[in-house]
Amino acid sequence: MLRISFIRNKFPLxxxxxxxxxxLQLQSIRYNSKMSGEENLLLIPGPIVISERVRQAQxxxxxxxxxxxxxxxxxxxxxxLRKLFKSSNPKDQGLVIAGxxxxxxDITASNLIYPGEDVLVLSTxxxxxxxxxxxxxxxxxxxxxxxxPGEVVPFEEIESQLQKKSYKAxxxxxxxxxxxxxxxxxxxxxxxxxxxxxxxxxxxGVCSVGVEDIEFSKWGxxxxxxxxxxxxxxxxxxxxxxxxxxxITKALNRPTQSTFFASLxxxxxxxxxxxxxxxxxFATPAIQTVNALKASLEEILESSLDQRFAKxxxxxxxxxxxxxxIGLKLVSTSEEVSANGLTAVYYPEGIKGSDLLPLIYKxxxxxxxxxxKDIKDQYFRxxxxxxxxxxxxxxxxxxxFKVIKESLxxxxxxxx
Amino acid sequence: MLRISFIRNKFPLxxxxxxxxxxLQLQSIRYNSKMSGEENLLLIPGPIVISERVRQAQxxxxxxxxxxxxxxxxxxxxxxLRKLFKSSNPKDQGLVIAGxxxxxxDITASNLIYPGEDVLVLSTxxxxxxxxxxxxxxxxxxxxxxxxPGEVVPFEEIESQLQKKSYKAxxxxxxxxxxxxxxxxxxxxxxxxxxxxxxxxxxxGVCSVGVEDIEFSKWGxxxxxxxxxxxxxxxxxxxxxxxxxxxITKALNRPTQSTFFASLxxxxxxxxxxxxxxxxxFATPAIQTVNALKASLEEILESSLDQRFAKxxxxxxxxxxxxxxIGLKLVSTSEEVSANGLTAVYYPEGIKGSDLLPLIYKxxxxxxxxxxKDIKDQYFRxxxxxxxxxxxxxxxxxxxFKVIKESLxxxxxxxx
Numbered sequence: 001m002l003r004i005s006f007i008r009n010k011f012p013l014x015x016x017x018x019x020x021x022x023x024l025q026l027q028s029i030r031y032n033s034k035m036s037g038e039e040n041l042l043l044i045p046g047p048i049v050i051s052e053r054v055r056q057a058q059x060x061x062x063x064x065x066x067x068x069x070x071x072x073x074x075x076x077x078x079x080x081l082r083k084l085f086k087s088s089n090p091k092d093q094g095l096v097i098a099g100x101x102x103x104x105x106d107i108t109a110s111n112l113i114y115p116g117e118d119v120l121v122l123s124t125x126x127x128x129x130x131x132x133x134x135x136x137x138x139x140x141x142x143x144x145x146x147x148x149p150g151e152v153v154p155f156e157e158i159e160s161q162l163q164k165k166s167y168k169a170x171x172x173x174x175x176x177x178x179x180x181x182x183x184x185x186x187x188x189x190x191x192x193x194x195x196x197x198x199x200x201x202x203x204x205g206v207c208s209v210g211v212e213d214i215e216f217s218k219w220g221x222x223x224x225x226x227x228x229x230x231x232x233x234x235x236x237x238x239x240x241x242x243x244x245x246x247x248i249t250k251a252l253n254r255p256t257q258s259t260f261f262a263s264l265x266x267x268x269x270x271x272x273x274x275x276x277x278x279x280x281x282f283a284t285p286a287i288q289t290v291n292a293l294k295a296s297l298e299e300i301l302e303s304s305l306d307q308r309f310a311k312x313x314x315x316x317x318x319x320x321x322x323x324x325x326i327g328l329k330l331v332s333t334s335e336e337v338s339a340n341g342l343t344a345v346y347y348p349e350g351i352k353g354s355d356l357l358p359l360i361y362k363x364x365x366x367x368x369x370x371x372x373k374d375i376k377d378q379y380f381r382x383x384x385x386x387x388x389x390x391x392x393x394x395x396x397x398x399x400x401f402k403v404i405k406e407s408l409x410x411x412x413x414x415x416x
Numbered sequence: 417m418l419r420i421s422f423i424r425n426k427f428p429l430x431x432x433x434x435x436x437x438x439x440l441q442l443q444s445i446r447y448n449s450k451m452s453g454e455e456n457l458l459l460i461p462g463p464i465v466i467s468e469r470v471r472q473a474q475x476x477x478x479x480x481x482x483x484x485x486x487x488x489x490x491x492x493x494x495x496x497l498r499k500l501f502k503s504s505n506p507k508d509q510g511l512v513i514a515g516x517x518x519x520x521x522d523i524t525a526s527n528l529i530y531p532g533e534d535v536l537v538l539s540t541x542x543x544x545x546x547x548x549x550x551x552x553x554x555x556x557x558x559x560x561x562x563x564x565p566g567e568v569v570p571f572e573e574i575e576s577q578l579q580k581k582s583y584k585a586x587x588x589x590x591x592x593x594x595x596x597x598x599x600x601x602x603x604x605x606x607x608x609x610x611x612x613x614x615x616x617x618x619x620x621g622v623c624s625v626g627v628e629d630i631e632f633s634k635w636g637x638x639x640x641x642x643x644x645x646x647x648x649x650x651x652x653x654x655x656x657x658x659x660x661x662x663x664i665t666k667a668l669n670r671p672t673q674s675t676f677f678a679s680l681x682x683x684x685x686x687x688x689x690x691x692x693x694x695x696x697x698f699a700t701p702a703i704q705t706v707n708a709l710k711a712s713l714e715e716i717l718e719s720s721l722d723q724r725f726a727k728x729x730x731x732x733x734x735x736x737x738x739x740x741x742i743g744l745k746l747v748s749t750s751e752e753v754s755a756n757g758l759t760a761v762y763y764p765e766g767i768k769g770s771d772l773l774p775l776i777y778k779x780x781x782x783x784x785x786x787x788x789k790d791i792k793d794q795y796f797r798x799x800x801x802x803x804x805x806x807x808x809x810x811x812x813x814x815x816x817f818k819v820i821k822e823s824l825x826x827x828x829x830x831x832x
Contacts (some may be wrong), residue, residue, distance in 0.1 A: 039477060040485075047478040047703055058704060061455060062651060064782045069456075098516050102699035106677040109558045128505065134676040202451070229700060235478060237514045237653045237702030240752040259675060260550035261515065261522040283518035284645060286653030287463055288474060313716035366480045 040361070043400050044368040045177045045207060045342035045383035046230035050292070057295035058235055058288050059114040070287060074085035079244060080297040084209065084232075084305070085216040085224060091245035092216065095264075095271055096293065097245050098286040099239035101206035103262060104225025105134035107241065108171070108202055110259040111251040112223055115139030115349075117168040120161060120199075122153045122188070125372045126178035131171055131204055138258050143167075149375050150331040150344075152183045155191060162195040169200040169222075177230075178372045180344035181337045181382060182212055191221040200247055206230060209240070209298060211312045211341035211385050222247040228289060231312075231341050233296040233386040237289045258295035261414050308342070308390070315389040316340040319382070319397040325416030326405055333373075341385040344370065346378055351411050353380055359407045365400055441660060447736035456777070459816050460784040461593045461799035462646035465706070473711035474651055482695035486703060489710050493818030494691040496713040497658060500625065500648075500721070501632040501640060507661035508632065512709065514702040515655035517622035517668075519678060520641025521550035523657065524587070524618055526675040527667040528639055531555030533584040536607060536615075538604070539570045539595035541788045547620055554674050559583075565762075565791050566747040571607060578611040585616040585638075591623035593646075594788045596746075596760035596797065597753045598628055605635040616663055622646060625656070626716060627728045627757035627801050638663040644705060645727075647757050649802040650714045653705045691785050722736055724806070725756070731805040732756040735798070735813040742821055747788075747795050748810055757801040760786070762794055764829050769796055775823045777780045781816055 042049050048176060050058070065072045074096070081094030097103060108131075113119055116139060121132040123146040132142045145161060147153045162170075170192055175182045189201050200222040205214060210231030214224060222244040229236035243251075243264070251264040260266070266282045273280035300308060320330060320338060323345050331344035347353055353369055360367055370379040382404075388396035405415060460466050466474070490512070492806045498508030524547075529535055532555060537548040539562040545559075548558050561577060563569045586608055591598045605617050616638040621630060626647030630640060638660040645652035659667075659680070667680040676682070676816060682698045689696035716724060736746060736754060739761050747760035763769055769785055773796060776783055786795040798820075804812035821831060 021753065040483075042478055042480060044480050047481065047700065050478055053475065056476055059471055061471065062458055062466055062645065064784070065463065065652070066784075067456075067782055096703075098514060099519075100514050100699040100701075103515075103677045106675065108677070137673045137676045137679075199461050227700065229478065229703075235702065235704040236481070236700045237705055257553045259522065260520045260525070260553045263553075272499070283516040284463065284643065284652045286514075286516075286651065286702070286705070287645075288651040289653055344625060366483055368480070368482075 006070055025089045039397065041365045041396060043382050043388060043396060045180075045381055046227070046385070047236050048230060048233060048383055048386045049388055050233055050235060051094055051296070051299060051387050052239065052265060053299055054234055054292045054296045058292040059313065060288055060291050064289050065284050065287060066281065070278055070339070071274060071279055073291050074285065075277055077290060077297060078271060080294070080301055081240070083301055084297060084329045085214055085242040086218065086305070087216040087242060088219055089245055091248070093243050093248060093268060093271060094275075095239075095241045095267060096285070096290060097239045097262075097267065097287075098170055098237060098283070100236065101225065101227030101239065103239040104204070104206070104227070104241050105131050106138075106259060106262045107239070107264065108223060108225065108306060109135045109138035109140060110262050111254060111264040112247050113138065113169055114254060114256070118143065120145065120167040120170045122158065122170065122172050122183065123147060123148070124152055124173050124179060124181050124183060125176035127172040127176050127204060128171070131173065134260065135171070147181070149372050150179055150181060150333045150337075152181055152337050155187060158188060159191050159195060164201075167196060169202055170196075171202045171204065173204040173210060174214070175329065175339040175341060177207040177342065177381075178370070179332065180342045181332045182208065182338045183338040186215065186219050189221065193220055200250070200277065207339070207341055211309065211389075212339070213306070213309050216242055216244070219386060220256065228293060228368040231291070231385040233300070233414065234292045235289055237286050238293060240293070271340060289327045301343070312340045312385065312389045315397055316343065317345060319401060322401045323404070327410075331375070341389070342381055342383045344379050344381045348408065348413050351413055355411055356380070356407055359410065360403055361404045365403050367400070428611060445664050447590060452822055457781045457812060457815065459781055459799050459812060461596075461797055461807070462643070462801070463648060463652050464649060464799060464802045465804055466651060467712070467715060467803050468648055469715055470650055470708045470712045474704050475709040476704055476707050481700050482697065487690060487693055487695055487711055490690040490701065491693055491708045491753065493616065493706060493713060494687060496710070496717055497656070499717055500713060501630055501658040502721075503632040503658060505633055505661055506659055507664070509659050509664060509684060509687060510661060510691075510788060511655075511657045511683060512677070512701070512706060513655045513683065513698070514653060514688065514705075517641065517643030517655065520620070520622070520643070520657050521547050521656040522554075522675060522678045523655070523680065524639060524641065525551045525554035526678050527670060527680040528616055528618065528663050529554065529556045529585055529825075532557065534559070534581065536561065536583040536586045538574065538586065538588050539563060540568055540589050540597050540599060541565070541592035543592050543594055543620060543622070544587070544589040547589065551587070560571065563597070565751045565788050566753075568596060568597055568753050571603060573608050574604060578608065578615075583612060583615045585618055586612075587618045587620065587793060589620040590628060590630070591755040591757060593623040593758065594786070595748065596755045597748045597760045598755040601637070602631065605637065609636055612807045616666070616725060623755070623757055627805075628755070629722070629725050632658055632660070644709060647801040648709070649716070650708045651705055653702050654709060655708070710763055728756045728801065728805045731800055731813055732759065735759060735800060735817060739820070741832075742824075747791070747796065757805070758797055758799045760795050760797045763796065764824065767824060767829055772796070772823055775826065776819055778802050779819045779823065781819050
């Protein structure tokens, strides 16, 4: 064969010098509970700082995806997802696929909505609008109810729209990472159940699962999609979601398939097998990140979930009050709609983001700019999820507040 | 808001006991150059054993996806991919997305082939057939030329089919992981260039990139798709691919989008920005695994690629000869079509896979069963890519040969 002889002629095997592998010293894994000056403090709304336990789990050597070791890891993950999502129906199903939060939109649009069906999208910002775009790509007819920046869609508008028109599904962005507002999914679900019980209730929980309460069974949800790198506390790289028995039935009866990689017809038997302790193959899972997810779910479930949410709320409220105490204005317009995993705050008059954020970065803290299309240059965002919200000894949000205040003052802002 | 008051009433914040975080001792990262009895030796055709350098890179703390640190990591990866694929056209583009090898099929089918177009699939086994299935999901008309198990599609058949019918694209599975045969992509490309120069040449390189020579520019390829966990030597979780200027033009002119997460219209500006050192966002990349990819590409490119391929060939030939020396028969029917990253070998008469593989596993080596539909219970597979093929001091394939021989003899096989 040409290929092999070519190599042979060029590099006769006997004359090959041995390949060199540089001897490696193990780098110590640095702890991140304190700012060391070497490593920035990551306080964006995801990816978030991962715990040492998760980091160690991420560093395992590769395993065969069908080995007993990995089956037991994946099985534990799928069982624990039932607890995280508070599902009581064994016919609901957790799903973990190598990908990102965005993949959950494709899973929705290509499995749970048939082409030509009507979908109502509640938009609270950038991410809701992108979800709507994805739904359209796969053929849905989309109506959008748009909230003002910093607000949620009023319940009455939802109710009245559901009375005007019949929808096969409604999508809710639980926390829109662009504006830091939280929608009341429990209340919206009760409206849908009362006015349009056949509509699937689909929740984008990318920035809510693990920080805001989600009652999958009690609220009657059909699909909640999330990702690994926010409040679930794992490196980025996984689409993590949970699907109801009713939505599974709809996906399995879809007349034609619209996707291959995101197809639930392909994936459901796989995760069902893994959860039953049996190997199964469609596409190779992200072994190390699934193991990190196992570690993080165990860490999360060791305390009570409600306690976890309450602690995030406590950290978030204190941080937001601190910012308000120096005269800053939050993007979220009331405490009721303020998300607990992140804060969006307007730059004060006369202060530019292009001055403030680089200055804060120089002081070792990584924050995020705004992304809502109407106000994106007017505000910035601070994430406080996972260890940064839960571990008081780290003092992450206090450090962030101190550095934001200092930096604003250096730029001429007079704190109130 | 109901949600928050519910939590407040149930767990008054002041009475919360502090959340407990177990103090963690850092686990030493175990070296895998020797079998320790604690950790199995992973010799399946992917995921493969990762080097310590890659493992350390996988264990970094999270970074912001738009931070200067991550931009510089991703930029280096995209530049190095040009070298790995041997591309000389700056308008070709590398692509790295959180996902798996399978996602590359969706990228092909939903971007590079328009619905209703004719595609010729060269099938050498399970993976070629699955690729064909994916193409059909997105509306391609697929003709399949199927090789006998252990063989490749003869050049004359390809030539004659291209003369009979006009195809918009041809797909070649470079190494079909199900049968361990390698197709001569260079030769097939020259046939396509001569008989059907307008057909896009699409190569499934999941089990070939990093172990078999690929000359993207010289052979005139249009799309090579791969994954992180095989010869590229990185944990699973990434779709890694390379796309030609011509294929980019076709993707960007697609009349309608068939996918969102896998859309090149979405992804191309992102990777172009990162490669130019600018932040960009569509979906969050798998930060840690991209950093591991950077480490692995640097490791790969420190030696010459041709030397790397030659060493894989040397290890593979020696291992295959050893197996044949005790009377075993390879699935690949000639040396010319034998892949260098894995070996598929028939069970000798009277030996069952369900006895042999568990016995080998008990002795600490993880191998894989057969998956070609016609012969799947008749053979097994051994992977030898990356450190297992390159680092003679590990002795991985010699250990595997010894354990296979011993185990066969324990089951009553008389070595020839």
